[in-house]
Amino acid sequence: xxxxxxxxxEIHAQLxxxxxxxxxxxxxxxxxxxxQACAVDLGLPGVLPVLNxxxxxMAAMFGLATGSTVxxxxxxxxxxxxxxxxxxxxxxxxxxxxxxxxxxxxxxxEDGSRKTIGITRAHLEEDxxxxxxxxxxxxxGIDLNRAGTPLLEIVSEPDMRSAKEAVAxxxxxxxxxxxxxxxxxNMQEGSFRCDANVSIRPKGREKFGTRTELKNINSFRYVxxxxxxxxxxxxxxxxxxxxxxxxxRLYDADRDETRSMRSKEEANDYRxxxxxxxxxxxxxxxxxxxxxxxxxxxxxxxxxxxxxxxALSEYDAGILTGSRDLANYxxxxxKTADAKLAANWIIGDVSARLNKEDKDISxxxxxxxxxxGMINRISDNTLSGKLAKEVFDxxxxxxxxxxxxxxxxxLKQITDSSAIESLIDEIIAANPAQVAEYRSGKDKLFGFFxxxxxxxxxxxxxxxxxxxxxxxxxxx
Amino acid sequence: MYHTKTLAELSRLLQKRETSSVxxxxxxxxxxxxxxxxxxxxxxxxxxxxxxQAKHADAMIQRGEAGALTGLPMAHKDIxxxxxxxxxxxSKMLDNFISPYNATVxxxxxAAGMVMLGKTNMDEFAMGSSNETSFYGAVKNPWKISAxxxxxxxxxxxxxxxxxxxxxxxxxxxxxIRQPAxxxxxxxxxxxxxxxxxYGMIAFASSLDQAGPMxxxxxxxxxxxxxxxxxxxxxxxxxxxxxxxxGADLNRxxxxxKIGLPKEFFGDGMAPGVREVIxxxxxxxxxxxxxxxxxxxxxxxxxxxxxxxxxxxxxxxxLSRFDGVRFGYRCKDPQDLQDLYKRSRGEGFGAEVKRRIMxxxxxxxxxxxxxxYVKAQQLRRMISDDFENAFKxxxxxxxxxxxxxxFNIGEKTSDPxxxxxxxxxxxxxxxxxxxxxSIPAGxxxxxxxxxxxxxxxxDEARLLNVAHQYQLATDWxxxxxxxxx
Numbered sequence: 001x002x003x004x005x006x007x008x009x010e011i012h013a014q015l016x017x018x019x020x021x022x023x024x025x026x027x028x029x030x031x032x033x034x035x036q037a038c039a040v041d042l043g044l045p046g047v048l049p050v051l052n053x054x055x056x057x058m059a060a061m062f063g064l065a066t067g068s069t070v071x072x073x074x075x076x077x078x079x080x081x082x083x084x085x086x087x088x089x090x091x092x093x094x095x096x097x098x099x100x101x102x103x104x105x106x107x108x109x110e111d112g113s114r115k116t117i118g119i120t121r122a123h124l125e126e127d128x129x130x131x132x133x134x135x136x137x138x139x140x141g142i143d144l145n146r147a148g149t150p151l152l153e154i155v156s157e158p159d160m161r162s163a164k165e166a167v168a169x170x171x172x173x174x175x176x177x178x179x180x181x182x183x184x185x186n187m188q189e190g191s192f193r194c195d196a197n198v199s200i201r202p203k204g205r206e207k208f209g210t211r212t213e214l215k216n217i218n219s220f221r222y223v224x225x226x227x228x229x230x231x232x233x234x235x236x237x238x239x240x241x242x243x244x245x246x247x248x249r250l251y252d253a254d255r256d257e258t259r260s261m262r263s264k265e266e267a268n269d270y271r272x273x274x275x276x277x278x279x280x281x282x283x284x285x286x287x288x289x290x291x292x293x294x295x296x297x298x299x300x301x302x303x304x305x306x307x308x309x310x311a312l313s314e315y316d317a318g319i320l321t322g323s324r325d326l327a328n329y330x331x332x333x334x335k336t337a338d339a340k341l342a343a344n345w346i347i348g349d350v351s352a353r354l355n356k357e358d359k360d361i362s363x364x365x366x367x368x369x370x371x372x373g374m375i376n377r378i379s380d381n382t383l384s385g386k387l388a389k390e391v392f393d394x395x396x397x398x399x400x401x402x403x404x405x406x407x408x409x410x411l412k413q414i415t416d417s418s419a420i421e422s423l424i425d426e427i428i429a430a431n432p433a434q435v436a437e438y439r440s441g442k443d444k445l446f447g448f449f450x451x452x453x454x455x456x457x458x459x460x461x462x463x464x465x466x467x468x469x470x471x472x473x474x475x476x
Numbered sequence: 477m478y479h480t481k482t483l484a485e486l487s488r489l490l491q492k493r494e495t496s497s498v499x500x501x502x503x504x505x506x507x508x509x510x511x512x513x514x515x516x517x518x519x520x521x522x523x524x525x526x527x528x529q530a531k532h533a534d535a536m537i538q539r540g541e542a543g544a545l546t547g548l549p550m551a552h553k554d555i556x557x558x559x560x561x562x563x564x565x566x567s568k569m570l571d572n573f574i575s576p577y578n579a580t581v582x583x584x585x586x587a588a589g590m591v592m593l594g595k596t597n598m599d600e601f602a603m604g605s606s607n608e609t610s611f612y613g614a615v616k617n618p619w620k621i622s623a624x625x626x627x628x629x630x631x632x633x634x635x636x637x638x639x640x641x642x643x644x645x646x647x648x649x650x651x652x653i654r655q656p657a658x659x660x661x662x663x664x665x666x667x668x669x670x671x672x673x674x675y676g677m678i679a680f681a682s683s684l685d686q687a688g689p690m691x692x693x694x695x696x697x698x699x700x701x702x703x704x705x706x707x708x709x710x711x712x713x714x715x716x717x718x719x720x721x722x723g724a725d726l727n728r729x730x731x732x733x734k735i736g737l738p739k740e741f742f743g744d745g746m747a748p749g750v751r752e753v754i755x756x757x758x759x760x761x762x763x764x765x766x767x768x769x770x771x772x773x774x775x776x777x778x779x780x781x782x783x784x785x786x787x788x789x790x791x792x793x794x795l796s797r798f799d800g801v802r803f804g805y806r807c808k809d810p811q812d813l814q815d816l817y818k819r820s821r822g823e824g825f826g827a828e829v830k831r832r833i834m835x836x837x838x839x840x841x842x843x844x845x846x847x848x849y850v851k852a853q854q855l856r857r858m859i860s861d862d863f864e865n866a867f868k869x870x871x872x873x874x875x876x877x878x879x880x881x882x883f884n885i886g887e888k889t890s891d892p893x894x895x896x897x898x899x900x901x902x903x904x905x906x907x908x909x910x911x912x913x914s915i916p917a918g919x920x921x922x923x924x925x926x927x928x929x930x931x932x933x934x935d936e937a938r939l940l941n942v943a944h945q946y947q948l949a950t951d952w953x954x955x956x957x958x959x960x961x
Contacts, residue, residue, distance in 0.1 A: 045563065045803075051712065080840070089793070089797050271840035271841060277712065
């Protein structure tokens with residue numbers, strides 16, 4: 001039988017506020033355990049939550065960027081369950097009235113086609129702390145630094161039909177939240193993670209199959225892998241005549257398998273109810289307009305603009321708009337230098353060096369101004385492509401800007417035709433035999449003369465000019 | 477004989493330098509050590525800290541930096557977190573809890589220069605109407621040692637009634653300031669919800685809890701209310717509304733005041749002796765020029781059932797943090813996580829608290845939530861609407877605070893519903909979020925009876941004015957139980 005996969009994702013994006021969602025404690029990652037947890041985060045008797053207004057602004061940005069409704073009134077609820085790293089015995093979240101409702105986002109697939117994925121909702125909630133099971137000799141350590149860190153949980157419609165689509169969607173949301181500056185997207189530190197709801201159904205059937213939820217997948221590669229493995233497992237189950245059980249499963253990357261965490265029967269009754277300690281969040285039209293004005297240009301819009309404004313290919317535009325920093329870098333270069341050359345250099349040499357040294361564009365030793373300066377020396381024929389690579393390496397190594405390096409190393413391209421002519425005249429005079437052979441039809445010897453002429457110019461002769469003049473002189 | 481004086485009188489003595497804060501503090505500490513063995517009204521007495529605060533206050537008075545409350549002793553209900561002092565909430569669960577911070581109310585009164593004598597006994601987590609659910613034992617009513625002082629602020633009530641402290645704080649979720657005030661012959665005020673910060677006040681039912689003064693008279697209540705009211709950025713449910721001087725209107729004439737008597741408050745539930753006292757008090761107001769109007773609060777019979785869904789639902793969640801993990805009671809030798817939770821909570825909480833956690837958990841469960849919690853919220857709205865309509869006709873609503881005078885210790889402990897009915901007249905006020913007071917109105921069989929005054933939102937100044945005018949014309953509030961004179 002042919003099976004169709006149905007996937008919906010729940011993405012947890014940690015909002016990059018300086019303080020927590022309901023307290024003034026810092027959110028910075030990696031501090032000593034329990035040093036960034038105040039009385040409110042510890043859930044001490046008598047403490048009360050106070051909403052950090054910044055999270056509302058960030059959620060509204062996400063809502064506006066995905067064409068969602070930003071709710072005029074949203075409500076925080078308590079999700080009740082006991083766990084040692086959940087200090088209050090409940091998590092403050094939003095159930096019935098989330099702040100962001102009904103949006104969508106378009107993903108590009110590998111074959112170049114596009115698909116729109118529905119966003120059901122995005123709601124604000126607090127993160128829990130961490131339970132540490134190692135190093136405590138049969139006991140569990142609790143670190144509450146992360147408790148109260150703001151999260152935006154973004155829930156998609158079950159619109160994805162393959163692991164690849166799920167990854168494309170996750171990457172798209174990842175790119176968007178970083179563009180908006182509301183999440184640093186750091187997956188290793190858990191700032192961006194996802195749960196996947198996966199089911200399969202016979203192709204052509206409308207009714208969804210029973211789904212399982214894969215918990216806490218923290219890399220793009222694992223998402224693809226976990227979904228594919230889970231789909232295979234579900235196919236095996238169904239084809240052997242059994243039924244898929246609705247349950248939560250954990251993806252184990254080391255063993256490359258998913259395994260059951262808890263079934264629906266074991267699931268908690270969270271006893272949600274509106275948190276009486278917090279007022280409903282009321283958002284005015286004026287506030288939404290204010291947020292709208294601060295929205296940066298979004299990736300799709302930027303891509304289209306790059307294509308039309310700089311005559312870039314869709315592929316190049318896609319890469320250059322991959323992050324806001326990269327796009328800004330490109331635009332700065334393209335402001336004063338040839339855009340096409342800028343695109344080639346950034347996608348080529350700049351990216352290669354950054355990758356090799358595991359650096360971000362913002363940490364590039366060759367800044368946008370320096371790259372533009374070098375490209376302009378290519379455009380005005382001061383540098384050949386080959387010399388440019390030498391200059392680029394020198395700039396990367398901190399020898400200064402392109403002009404200084406050209407000056408210091410004497411790398412200026414020779415474009416003076418009389419200089420090139422006299423150089424060629426000397427070569428013709430010194431190699432009469434080869435000249436005769438060439439003239440009798442041995443065209444291959446042309447390369448020999450080019451080589452000699454280049455050598456004589458120490459590689460600095462403009463190649464196109466040199467070719468032209470050489471051809472003219474040899475056929476004379 | 478400082479203890480026979482009101483807070484306002486003691487304040488004048490201090491300002492005229494006829495006594496010192498240290499002297500006052502010593503006098504009240506002495507009374508506590510003499511009488512509290514009988515009453516059990518304090519859980520913790522903070523004598524050293526009190527004397528240090530008193531010295532500090534005397535220095536302020538010397539420098540002329542004193543305010544009206546500087547140097548005056550008081551007691552806090554043990555529900556308020558107090559820095560470096562045990563804050564038990566009347567529970568074994570928090571018997572070992574030393575708070576690392578001060579509640580806003582505590583901070584404000586300390587900043588005003590008041591001296592904390594100690595922390596008063598209370599029903600466990602404020603759940604009770606007789607102070608019998610306390611881990612620290614029942615509190616005795618100074619008017620009759622075999623009787624309850626009411627609850628949950630029973631310790632504060634008994635302490636002020638016996639003049640072991642000139643004034644105390646209380647909290648009121650369903651009547652916990654007003655009912656013990658009535659049973660102990662005190663003036664107690666529950667402010668409008670949101671008037672006083674709840675930060676640092678251990679939550680029972682967050683949408684109902686409110687702190688207020690328990691005092692000898694309205695003037696003293698106004699003095700404390702002035703200091704504790706106001707917006708607190710640490711409590712999102714506190715309201716950002718200017719705080720008037722609650723003492724300013726005390727002497728206003730009440731001629732023409734429209735007093736509403738809800739017919740539902742004068743039905744069969746009220747004891748005849750209480751009815752007699754309340755009727756006399758109403759006549760007193762009439763003779764002072766007030767107009768008496770019969771009104772109706774048609775949904776008030778729903779108050780008790782609505783309250784016993786909303787309050788337990790909120791408490792079941794609020795009390796989840798007491799899990800034996802980070803602070804408070806932890807069972808011995810837990811075998812695993814489930815065992816830690818079950819035994820820490822099973823052993824740490826008393827029967828009434830467990831009963832309410834179970835009721836609340838049930839009411840919030842999948843499949844019951846709509847029938848109980850959602851329904852209760854709808855009815856709560858209707859109860860509020862009744863009051864809103866009533867206040868279109870009248871300025872103040874009056875009736876009994878409690879259906880009867882103080883009952884005997886042990887009398888109602890085996891019948892929770894009978895106990896819950898002690899708050900039948902007070903609960904609706906919390907559900908609506910309105911301010912309410914209880915003032916001494918007389919005696920029935922030598923036991924005090926309280927008259928309840930209910931005001932419109934933020935109308936505390938009027939309530940205090942109405943109470944004060946009555947207290948100028950009567951002296952019920954000046955009565956002190958014989959053994960404690």
